[in-house]
Amino acid sequence: MSVVVTDLRRRFTEDGPPAVAGVSFTAPTGAITGILGPSGAGKSTVLRLIAGLEEPDAGRVLLHGDDVTDMPVQKRGVGFVFQGYALFGHLSVRENVIFGLRVRRVPRKEAATRADELLHRVQLDGFGDRRPSELSGGQRQRVAFARALAVNPRVLLLDEPFGALDAGVRLELGEWLLRLHHETGLTTLLVTHDQPEAFALAEHLVVLLDGKVAQAGTPAELREHPADGRLEAFLRVVSRRPRHLA
Amino acid sequence: MRGARRHGVLPGFGPALGVTLLYVGLLVLVPLAALFVKTAGLSPAEFFRIVTAPRALAAYRLSFGAALAAALLNAVFGLLLAWVLARYRFPGRAFVDALVDLPFALPTAVAGLTLTAVYSANGWLGRFLVPLGLKVAFAPAGVVLALTFVGLPFVVRTVQPVLEDLDAELEEAAAVLGASRLQTFIRVVFPNLLPPLLTGFTLAFARALGEYGSIVFISGNMPFRTEIAPLLIVTKLEQYDTAGATAIALVLLVTSFVLVFTINVLQRWTRRRAGASTVIGRGFRLAPALADAPALRRGLVAAAFLFLALFLFVPLAAVFVQALAKRPAAYLAAITQPAALSAIRLTLLTAAIAVPLHLVFGVLAAWLIAKFRFRGKGLLVSLIDLPFAVSPVIAGLVFVLLFGRQGFLGPFLAAHDWKIIFAVPGIVLATVFVTFPFVAREVLAVLEAQGNEEEEAALTLGAGGWQTFFRVTLPKARWGILYGVVLCNARAMGEFGAVSVVSGHIRGVTNTLPLHVEILYNEYDFTGAFAVASLLTFLALVTLAARKLEEARVRTA
Structure with missing residues (x-):
């Protein structure tokens, strides 16, 4: 019961190196798994392959034991928080949150009640009638979370969820994410290039380098026993930076 | 300073x-x-008598009716063309993309001449349509045809850039949340296209309302039947009825003022909407999982080509063939x-x-x-x-x-x-x-x-x-x-x-x-x-x- 990927491969150009070159790992149920690596390592592509937004050239994706590799994105039941939030600008915050329910033909009243519950959970009570353009970056981020959670996803996939925010808001939202995760217990995959963030939030880490898994394990294991020199170099940055999130 | x-x-x-x-x-x-x-x-009574004379009313009816019909046709097919050009890659795409602007650049007299030749009783297309009872040239349908031609680029050129800049994440987000392609189009894509679509529609309508050159050739210019308002102005002027021409012109001019104002408001709306929907514009590149089914794609491309053939390709070819006949x-x-x-x-x-x-x-x-x-x-x-x-x-x-x-x-x-x-x-x-x-x-x-x-x-x-x-x-x-x-x-x-x-x-x-x-x-x-x-x-x-x-x-x- 978990997210399992086996030997995932995806190539975007004929001649260049593949974006994802045989990635296998297991993300344990109920935990936050951080997918960490420098930009261009294939992190986002792996997440998009798990969501079904990309089709793999090879490899399998298993969600809680079900092979979903050939299942369209609509059927996979994943919650995805995009880097740029991708809130629907023409809809109110509430309409954004219940979008997934409305397309499943949940009656408007029932959906609206659920939206207000979720907005309460993400601390946006009373914001339902606003437009996304009227919200701050951190507020938009939380709307994106509420929208992803509304459909009761089997897993939560976060693609650089704090990437567009400034440091203070990142810190606050990181703590908020931990509390939220504690409440929901959702199996969560968090893509980030920010080592302190990954070490602070994730219970399990997968480090990608050049489209391959360089090492996987708990933050403690990675810190004590990095697999090789290159990985050590990449992770060393962590100890030098103030670990404000830890 | x-x-x-x-x-x-x-x-x-x-x-x-x-x-x-x-x-x-x-x-x-x-x-x-x-x-x-x-x-x-003019005294108010005189003005009112001129602009509400039966012949003037018939001319407004044709002008507004045909301009509206043409703008609606362009809204539907312009949206189709914009979609096909923005989303699909197919042989001849660059050629079609360039030729959509032809009505901007082609003199309206040439458009009128060639459309009349193609759609008259012995023309390339007219010879098939007239036996079916579809009289186009020298009939109100011809007016709609010519007005559709002159307004063709507007909807395409207002909708296409918005469609190309629409963040792919929006559609991906809808798909992740379980929306089908049709639901995604209706609930997510179309609301974003509505402001530019209305802008393009209004531009096409304004352009069609004033059009004169092409209509002179194709309509036959029969009072009460195929006489548009701009033509009535010219007729009155040629009869030295300057006051009458001016009164009718004022009606059209005021309409133009209103339309220009509307267009500017709509354009501001388009810009606001485009700015609000996303944080990071990524340009358009959809995941393969979200591509349209090949059958749908082929059908839409074929429909776009058919529309362009009837309104653009055949008339364009006719110019050169007839010239060198x-x-x-x-x-x-x-x-x-x-x-x-x-x-x-x-x-x-x-x-x-x-x-x-x-x-x-x-x-x-x-x-x-x-x-x-x-x-x-x-x-x-x-x-x-x-x-x-x-x-x-x-x-x-x-x-x-x-x-x-x-x-x-x-x-x-x-x-x-x-x-x-x-x-x-x-x-x-x-x-x-x-x-x-x-x-x-x-x-x-x-x-x-x-x-x-x-x-x-x-x-x-x-x-x-x-x-x-x-x-x-x-x-x-x-x-x-x-x-x-x-x-x-x-x-x-x-x-x-x-x-x-x-x-x-x-x-x-x-x-x-x-x-x-x-x-x-x-x-x-x-x-x-x-x-x-x-x-x-x-x-x-x-x-x-x-x-x-x-x-x-x-x-x-």
Whole structure:
């Protein structure tokens, strides 16, 4: 019961190196798994392959034991928080949150009640009638979370969820994410290039380098026993930076 | 310097504003004011009687009805074309993308001529439609056809960029949340396309309402049946009923004001909507999981091609086939006879005056609007756009009201033996009016897209106002300027309605190429008409090539 990927491969150009070159790992149920690596390592592509937004050239994706590799994105039941939030600008915050329910033909009243519950959970009570353009970056981020959670996803996939925010808001939202995760217990995959963030939030880490898994394990294991020199170099940055999130 | 600081960091605000206001005032405001002053000479009862006469009402009905039908057709097929061009890659895509702009560049007289030839009873398509009871040429359907042609690019060109900039994450987010492709289109994509779609619809409607050149050829011009409002203005003018022509013109002009205002409001809405939906614009690249089914894709592309074939490809091909239908010698003879050569000379002369004038003042106006903040900017933009929405017939009429024998300045001109109307100066003035917005609009779009940072950098490095303008702004905008000039040139050489009203049609003296096409057509010299038309069509195709060049340069820059 978990997210399992086996030997995932995806190539975007004929001649260049593949974006994802045989990635296998297991993300344990109920935990936050951080997918960490420098930009261009294939992190986002792996997440998009798990969501079904990309089709793999090879490899399998298993969600809680079900092979979903050939299942369209609509059927996979994943919650995805995009880097740029991708809130629907023409809809109110509430309409954004219940979008997934409305397309499943949940009656408007029932959906609206659920939206207000979720907005309460993400601390946006009373914001339902606003437009996304009227919200701050951190507020938009939380709307994106509420929208992803509304459909009761089997897993939560976060693609650089704090990437567009400034440091203070990142810190606050990181703590908020931990509390939220504690409440929901959702199996969560968090893509980030920010080592302190990954070490602070994730219970399990997968480090990608050049489209391959360089090492996987708990933050403690990675810190004590990095697999090789290159990985050590990449992770060393962590100890030098103030670990404000830890 | 205090003034400059208030309106922005760049110098040159005062002179630019002064010159632009003078230019707009003399060439747009004063002529249009003449129309209001002239109408004010009528008593309200007289005015009301003229504009509600049965023949006038029939003309409005046809004009508004056909313009509405054409704009609706363009909304549906323009959306289809924009979707196909933005989302699919198929053989001939670049060709189709370039040719969509043809109605902008092709003189309306040529459009009318070739559509009439293709859809008349013995034409390429008419011979199949007429036996089915579908009479197109010389019937109201022909009016709708021609108006659809002239309005074809608007919806495509307003919707397509919005569709291309729409963040792929929006559709992915909808798919992740379980929406089907159709649900995604209806609930996510379409609401984003609604503002540009309405803008394009209104532009097409405004353009169709004033159209004259193509209708003269295809409608048959029968009072109460196929007579449009602009044609009624011309008819009244030819019967020396200036007051009647002016009253009808005022009705159309006020409608144009309302439409231009509506368009500007809609464009602001489009910009607001586009800015609010996403944080990071990524351009369009959809995951394979979200591509449309191949059958749907093929069906939509086929539908787009069918529409373009009926409205664009076949009429375009007909120009060249008809022109060369006889021996090449006949073609050469048609374009080298003295009347044709004289028309070519006059057309070139007109463009040689109008285009440089707009190049200088259009760039200046664009600089003013893009770089400075000041009150009344929106109004100024609307005034520059106005000649585009005003019927060309009205553009001609206002100069007759000013400079004609019965006009405000008529006695003065007669006393000095100066001739403007039915002479070359009138043709130049009418052309300048009609081509007013093109350079300013194209350059403005380029300048606004580029922002101010480079100019500010130049200033910090010690460049003065003119240096910044010539060394930074002009080079940045040069491809936009080139296209604005080429488009302005195409419109200057192809203008029909405005020139027709002020020209007097004196063969060898005041005949431009588009007017010459009409004369040959009326004399049943079809080979000659198509030969001259093919010259103008060639010019239009060169204009489209220039646009492609500009786009390629902008993309690689």
